[in-house]
Amino acid sequence: MKPIQANIKHLRSLKKLSQERFADDLGWTRSIVGSYEEGRSEPPIERLIDLSNYFNIPIDILVRKDLRKAKNTSFIEIGNKRVLFPVTVNEDNEDLIEVIPVKATAGYLSGYDDPEYIEQLQKIKLPFLPTGTHRAFPIKGDSMLPVKDGSYVVAKYLEDVNDIKTGRTYIVLTKDDGLVYKRIYITDDDSVLLLSSDNKSYEPYLIPKETILELWEFTCCINTQEYDEKELKLSSIMTMFQELKVELEAIKQL
Numbered sequence: 001m002k003p004i005q006a007n008i009k010h011l012r013s014l015k016k017l018s019q020e021r022f023a024d025d026l027g028w029t030r031s032i033v034g035s036y037e038e039g040r041s042e043p044p045i046e047r048l049i050d051l052s053n054y055f056n057i058p059i060d061i062l063v064r065k066d067l068r069k070a071k072n073t074s075f076i077e078i079g080n081k082r083v084l085f086p087v088t089v090n091e092d093n094e095d096l097i098e099v100i101p102v103k104a105t106a107g108y109l110s111g112y113d114d115p116e117y118i119e120q121l122q123k124i125k126l127p128f129l130p131t132g133t134h135r136a137f138p139i140k141g142d143s144m145l146p147v148k149d150g151s152y153v154v155a156k157y158l159e160d161v162n163d164i165k166t167g168r169t170y171i172v173l174t175k176d177d178g179l180v181y182k183r184i185y186i187t188d189d190d191s192v193l194l195l196s197s198d199n200k201s202y203e204p205y206l207i208p209k210e211t212i213l214e215l216w217e218f219t220c221c222i223n224t225q226e227y228d229e230k231e232l233k234l235s236s237i238m239t240m241f242q243e244l245k246v247e248l249e250a251i252k253q254l
Contacts, residue, residue, distance in 0.1 A: 002039065004048075007067045009037040011055050026050050096123040097154065099136040100179075109178050112214055126154065129219060133157040136222065137171050137179060143197035144169070144181050151223045153181055155216030161209050164193070171216035174207060 012022045012033075019033045026033075028047070035041045043051065052059045061067070098121040100108055111117030124136065136152045147153065155171045164170070166186040172195065173179050182195040187206070196204035 002042070003066050004042065004063050005037055005039045007062055007065075008033070008043075008051065010068045011057075012037075026054060096125055097129070097134045097136055098123055099152070100138060102138045102140070102150075105138060105140075105179055109173065109175070109213075112173060126220075129154070130156070134219060135171075135216060137181065137216070139181055143199050143202045144183075145199045147181070147198075147221055148223060151221055153218060154220045154222065156219050158215040158217050161193075161212055161215055164215070165217075169218040171214075171218075172207075172212060173214040174211045175213060176211065177207075 012019070015022075017025070019030045019037075023030045023033045026047075027050075032047075036043055036047075048059050048062065051057075051062055055062070057067075098118055100121065107117075126134075134154055134156050136154045139147055139149060139151045139153055141149055153169075153171060158164070158170070164184055164186065167183065169181065169183045171179060171181050172184070180195065183198060185194040185196060185204075187194050191210070192206045192208050194204055194206055
């Protein structure tokens with residue numbers, strides 16, 4: 001079975017359209033749709049353009065990639081087109097989390113929208129996660145203490161940058177900076193966001209919303225090192241004051 005015939009049928013099914021309704025939407029006949037889905041013929045370039053415009057998916061993705069791994073119509077925007085946002089499941093139809101290894105972090109910028117790149121990533125299952133598409137990202141450095149270098153942040157894919165909740169932490173992918181884990185604050189300028197580190201040794205900085213390629217909202221953290229007693233106490237204190245939106249420096253002045 002060629003990808004195009006499987007993709008036409010699968011994408012139509014995701015939209016819960018009959019062959020008749022689908023054909024009407026495209027200005028085709030039901031028999032044409034049936035012949036493509038059954039592999040009795042292949043759509044010419046004009047009809048591939050129709051399909052690309054209808055599903056808002058590039059032609060090369062429709063023709064070359066098997067899109068049946070998509071459980072719903074969640075796709076990611078690339079320019080003015082959408083490409084498959086892979087959701088991997090196991091034999092029990094349970095969502096699996098792709099893990100971005102430390103060595104592959106640099107390659108994520110060029111592979112994040114490539115289903116083949118995502119497919120080869122290692123996967124884990126975390127049954128306690130809420131619904132949604134999650135990935136695990138490695139943390140480098142000490143800018144987000146008490147999250148340690150070498151830890152993994154499991155985060156949920158956020159489709160719309162305007163759904164950001166100010167003061168929450170996110171994994172952000174941009175062309176210039178690659179992957180970063182920061183606390184994001186909404187600014188008075190609707191076109192930019194303030195990215196801040198919890199370690200105050202690092203200066204906050206602004207980024208234009210339009211430069212964000214992917215955005216993932218923090219769900220949980222997997223630490224790969226044990227905390228000592230002193231670190232746990234410091235972590236608890238920092239968390240408490242952050243939640244109360246109280247700066248430690250202000251406490252010193254009292």
